[in-house]
Amino acid sequence: MCAANQPPVSLLDQIDSPDDLQDLNLRQLEDLAEELRQRIIDSVEKVGGHLAPSLGVVELTLALHYVFDTPVDKIVWDVGHQTYAHKLLTGRRDRFDTLRQLGGISGFPKRSESPHDAFDTGHSSTSISAALGLAVGERLKKGPGKVVAVIGDGSFTAGMAFEGMNQAGDLDEDLIVVFNDNGMSIAPNVGALSKFMSRALSGKAYQTFRKSMERRLKALGSMGEDLLNIARRSEESFKAFYTPGMLFEALKFNYVGPIDGHNLERLIETLKYVKPLQGPQLVHVITTKGRGYAPAEANPSHYHGVGARPPRRDPAAPPPPQSYTEVFGQTMLELARRRPEVMAITAAMPEGTGLAPFAEEFPERFVDVGIAEQHAVTFAAGLAVQGFHPVVAIYSTFMQRAFDQIVHDVCLTNLPVVLALDRGGIVGEDGATHQGLLDLSFLRCVPNLSLMSPADENELRHMLYTALEHDGPVALRYPRGKGVGVAHDEPLRILPWGKGEMRRPGKDVALIGIGVGVEACAQAAESLAQEGVEAAVVNARFVKPLDEELICEVAHTCGRLVTVEENEANGGFGSAVLELLARRGLTGIKVRVVALNDTFVEHGSQAQLRHLYGVDAQAVAEAARRLLD
Numbered sequence: 001m002c003a004a005n006q007p008p009v010s011l012l013d014q015i016d017s018p019d020d021l022q023d024l025n026l027r028q029l030e031d032l033a034e035e036l037r038q039r040i041i042d043s044v045e046k047v048g049g050h051l052a053p054s055l056g057v058v059e060l061t062l063a064l065h066y067v068f069d070t071p072v073d074k075i076v077w078d079v080g081h082q083t084y085a086h087k088l089l090t091g092r093r094d095r096f097d098t099l100r101q102l103g104g105i106s107g108f109p110k111r112s113e114s115p116h117d118a119f120d121t122g123h124s125s126t127s128i129s130a131a132l133g134l135a136v137g138e139r140l141k142k143g144p145g146k147v148v149a150v151i152g153d154g155s156f157t158a159g160m161a162f163e164g165m166n167q168a169g170d171l172d173e174d175l176i177v178v179f180n181d182n183g184m185s186i187a188p189n190v191g192a193l194s195k196f197m198s199r200a201l202s203g204k205a206y207q208t209f210r211k212s213m214e215r216r217l218k219a220l221g222s223m224g225e226d227l228l229n230i231a232r233r234s235e236e237s238f239k240a241f242y243t244p245g246m247l248f249e250a251l252k253f254n255y256v257g258p259i260d261g262h263n264l265e266r267l268i269e270t271l272k273y274v275k276p277l278q279g280p281q282l283v284h285v286i287t288t289k290g291r292g293y294a295p296a297e298a299n300p301s302h303y304h305g306v307g308a309r310p311p312r313r314d315p316a317a318p319p320p321p322q323s324y325t326e327v328f329g330q331t332m333l334e335l336a337r338r339r340p341e342v343m344a345i346t347a348a349m350p351e352g353t354g355l356a357p358f359a360e361e362f363p364e365r366f367v368d369v370g371i372a373e374q375h376a377v378t379f380a381a382g383l384a385v386q387g388f389h390p391v392v393a394i395y396s397t398f399m400q401r402a403f404d405q406i407v408h409d410v411c412l413t414n415l416p417v418v419l420a421l422d423r424g425g426i427v428g429e430d431g432a433t434h435q436g437l438l439d440l441s442f443l444r445c446v447p448n449l450s451l452m453s454p455a456d457e458n459e460l461r462h463m464l465y466t467a468l469e470h471d472g473p474v475a476l477r478y479p480r481g482k483g484v485g486v487a488h489d490e491p492l493r494i495l496p497w498g499k500g501e502m503r504r505p506g507k508d509v510a511l512i513g514i515g516v517g518v519e520a521c522a523q524a525a526e527s528l529a530q531e532g533v534e535a536a537v538v539n540a541r542f543v544k545p546l547d548e549e550l551i552c553e554v555a556h557t558c559g560r561l562v563t564v565e566e567n568e569a570n571g572g573f574g575s576a577v578l579e580l581l582a583r584r585g586l587t588g589i590k591v592r593v594v595a596l597n598d599t600f601v602e603h604g605s606q607a608q609l610r611h612l613y614g615v616d617a618q619a620v621a622e623a624a625r626r627l628l629d
């Protein structure tokens with residue numbers, strides 16, 4: 001609590017830990033909710049972040065921290081993108097404006113950041129499994145803590161959530177799952193469960209019946225109250241049948257709800273009721289994503305994640321380059337118009353992958369499978385067997401989840417599926433859970449899979465066309481954010497398969513880049529030229545099949561190679577080049593691999609992280625100088 005001699009500036013300023021909530025009455029808690037909301041809006045407006053998800057759970061967060069005693073009790077937040085109120089209430093109020101910035105607090109729960117963060121999250125649908133592990137551990141250690149998982153309806157579309165539920169029910173473990181149902185994933189939620197939820201809960205007849213019964217019974221005075229209590233108990237069984245309860249009850253969870261996720265009094269009462277209960281409990285809360293901020297309530301998809309306030313743009317300046325995502329989406333449309341067999345698949349991220357326009361123009365050839373990356377890939381394999389040419393657009397980091405499906409269902413039988421990995425490389429503010437720094441390694445090792453990465457947004461267009469002309473699995477990986485700003489040359493053309501391109505001749509050292517690495521090489525060559533160094537620049541284009549002739553030729557000519565990639569060094573593009581040189585017996589070549597060196601990459605801007613982790617143009621030039629010493 002604040003020192004007694006200083007008048008509290010606000011309720012939030014009095015909250016140095018969740019224990020301080022106990023001193024507040026309901027009215028003050030409600031006022032605190034509004035303060036939290038405003039603080040979140042103000043901060044995100046400045047630094048960016050996940051606004052709508054966090055606004056939707058302000059009351060739920062307050063009620064959880066009011067009823068449960070973290071860190072003894074443990075709360076696992078699924079995805080963890082909705083934890084801004086949680087962070088403000090657990091000792092990070094004064095650092096909150098450093099959110100997602102280099103050296104600042106993370107946008108997701110981090111055990112290293114606070115003991116109140118019970119488990120690190122970022123990828124969805126892990127909370128129930130993690131919480132169950134925590135609960136079993138607590139039981140085995142004979143600890144006093146209760147364990148709560150908070151999971152959204154979007155995150156419930158992933159199979160992993162049901163794997164956790166299935167085991168929890170079987171173990172009859174003391175575990176509380178709070179199901180935050182706002183009807184939204186990033187886009188409107190999809191799937192049979194989501195439809196069942198909205199049908200069951202939006203039943204007008206049920207709501208009208210309930211309200212009229214309450215009114216009539218209350219009019220009867222005390223007798224009416226007794227009857228109302230009986231009716232409430234029978235309502236529970238009615239709801240358990242009519243609402244999703246029966247689904248969760250089948251998984252041996254005691255179902256409680258649905259309750260209004262913005263009614264603090266009801267939330268506190270319900271959580272106090274379930275806290276001491278034994279066995280698995282599921283509390284179903286209905287919330288509004290973006291609650292309390294009209295633009296976010298009206299468009300929760302747009303306000304799911306927002307960027308920091310952009311710097312004022314000079315109106316005379318040329319328009320910024322298109323993003324790789326936009327170019328991908330436009331090229332998909334162009335190709336689909338001429339190729340009826342092209343299908344597009346997303347895992348709950350139509351906007352983020354640029355496929356929203358495709359969905360609008362070709363609704364029958366577009367599928368959003370929900371947060372179900374494994375299913376997306378194998379579903380695509382099924383389509384490919386039927387003669388379609390599916391393009392599965394999934395962020396690099398989330399594609400990690402579908403590795404076995406890529407191997408087992410697509411590549412083993414050499415099916416024509418295109419894997420479009422957006423956000424390949426350093427993504428920036430989302431931090432360690434979201435960087436796309438493993439894909440060149442985990443894709444390169446899979447037989448039958450070809451792997452390309454464009455040097456710029458124009459090359460992405462031709463690569464997508466080339467991939468769709470290839471009779472077998474192809475992965476395309478491209479970065480988050482704006483392109484280089486090159487013109488789009490027409491028409492779309494098929495790139496020479498397995499061939500890179502010499503972008504700049506040179507004889508002293510060869511800078512061989514893949515993807516965004518090529519731009520870093522080009523800039524490094526410019527600065528080396530100021531020092532009289534003639535650096536060749538090669539755009540490798542393909543990680544597999546590698547352009548062996550071109551690489552061996554420049555290796556022979558220059559005798560010095562720097563490979564450049566935004567990927568882990570382990571098993572990445574540089575590894576492929578080293579393996580080639582060894583295979584060809586070119587042992588006298590001096591090589592530097594510019595890549596991430598066996599490390600995770602935290603949050604910060606892309607430019608800051610590229611510099612900090614030594615994969616920017618400056619690092620490339622430095623590596624070349626060392627070879628020339």
Ligand SMILES: Cc1ncc(C[n+]2csc(CCOP(=O)(O)OP(=O)(O)O)c2C)c(N)n1
Pocket residue numbers: 053056079081082122123124151152153154155156180182184185186289347348349371398401
């Ligand atoms: C495995 C995985 N796939 C995709 C994402 C991207 N993603 C982050 S939040 C989100 C939607 C989550 O919906 P829900 O669980 O309902 O939470 P809400 O945003 O509605 O609060 C998605 C698809 C992710 N974090 N992890």
Ligand SMILES: CC(=O)[C@@H](O)[C@H](O)COP(=O)(O)O
Pocket residue numbers: 050079081122304305352423427430480
């Ligand atoms: C929380 C989450 O996983 C997504 O919202 C992700 O942050 C989206 O990333 P982009 O902002 O790159 O689309």
Ligand SMILES: [Mg+2]
Pocket residue numbers: 152153154155180181182183184185
């Ligand atoms: Mg949701």
